[in-house]
Amino acid sequence: NAGVTQTPKFQVLKTGQSMTLQCAQDMNHNSMYWYRQDPGMGLRLIYYSASEGTTDKGEVPNGYNVSRLNKREFSLRLESAAPSQTSVYFCASTLWTGSSYNSPLHFGNGTRLTVT
């Protein structure tokens, strides 16, 4: 049981390049999330998908797009990377019952992205 798997673990991009961060979970969760972690800022929500077929913006969506490929997979795309997007990116998932978000999030181990 792998939980939440993120690939790649590390990536260096030049300004303007694009890339897709991959995330897959095997816990049969319906809700998935992308966060970024920056020093002094904690975890900030980029986008989330409450259920397969839906996506919504979080706190800091600018410069990102997402795709909920199926129930297991939720990808994050940077179309034109900027140095401000240098961060550690975490994918998470949980089971949303439809009435509350009280189930804990399960996180992957992160992707460390550097944009030069």
Added chain:
Amino acid sequence: DQQVKQNSPSLSVQEGRISILNCDYTNSMFDYFLWYKKYPAEGPTFLISISSIKDKNEDGRFTVFLNKSAKHLSLHIVPSQPGDSAVYFCAASASMRFGAGTRLTVKP
């Protein structure tokens, strides 16, 4: 807008003593809170939670207290152990928002 705030970036305590980590929130509609623990190079992991219908929840050495009138919660770790050294995040479930985290160092 910082809906969930952890105003202490770091805390250092001696092994065996109590660690108290604090968290404040702004939205009185929040009704469920969680604490996560994060080690370096790993993702956060769930530690303990509390519903607004309670004012205290215990799990072993970890206790979370909720003061709804003050919009404040705290995590108590007793006794603290060196393995507790990590970054601790509080989160409000409904908003999926996290605080900035508090780095706890427990000295042997």
